[in-house]
Amino acid sequence: MKAIVYSKALYSTWIYYAPDRILFDCGEGVSSFLENKVFAIKHVFLSHGHADHISGLMGLINIRNNAMGDTEKELRVYYPEGSYFVSELIRYFGRTNRDLQYDLEWVPVQPGDRVHLLEGRHARFIEAFPTVHSRSEPSLGYNVAEVRRRLKPEFRDLKQGDIVRLVREGKKEEITEEYVQFLFSFGGDSVPLHPHHVRGTEVLCHEATFLADEDRKEYKHATVLEAIEVALKAGVQKELWILHLSSRYRRDMALVEKDIEKMKLPFRVRLIPPGELVEIE
């Protein structure tokens, strides 16, 4: 799965998720790092309105209008409904960017809202879920979800040949059921996520601003151990990405990685070092 991630607590966080051309959060530096790739972005999903998650919007919106690329391609920005900071930005952009060549749409989102990405047999959508971060600023996480089909439990012991026969007889609907698989879950800034909200996801992006609980003054962010606990409880299938680490821990990354290795976790853990651009293939 292709993605480009940059995250340093307090400064800037953003993730370009290539499979669905989504930018999750938009901290400063997005457009100067992505350059012409900014034209690939279809949707921006903002977790909340703190500066380190929205300060790249001014660059992104202007570069999409002025650089070499499809300057008429529309851009949708989704944000938690009721965000004071984002609402003020929308007013600002409305006044200062009257001559945009493309449609810029701001879409408020509430927990549980769905945004359709792909229709058809393997329909995909984004579903917003609640997170707990700041008292004054609403915050959300987002799941990229895909609709799939599987055999109903009572048919799971059938032999391959029998399944093929039943499908040929037109009984596919009868023997299978639809289910929703989360492919990628982005928690934004939050205290430990509720595992239920990201259950069974393939890749979980969980913030961990702190290595040690003692470093946390206010209960607004998570620690590395808490992020791992959430991933275990949620049954993460492939990878846990730990981001939003404080730059005070820059030199500790190798040690933390070793400690995590010793835990023999059932998924791969990627620590996103604070202040480094990480390209994931």
Ligand SMILES: [Zn+2]
């Ligand atoms: Zn932040």
Ligand SMILES: [Zn+2]
């Ligand atoms: Zn924040």
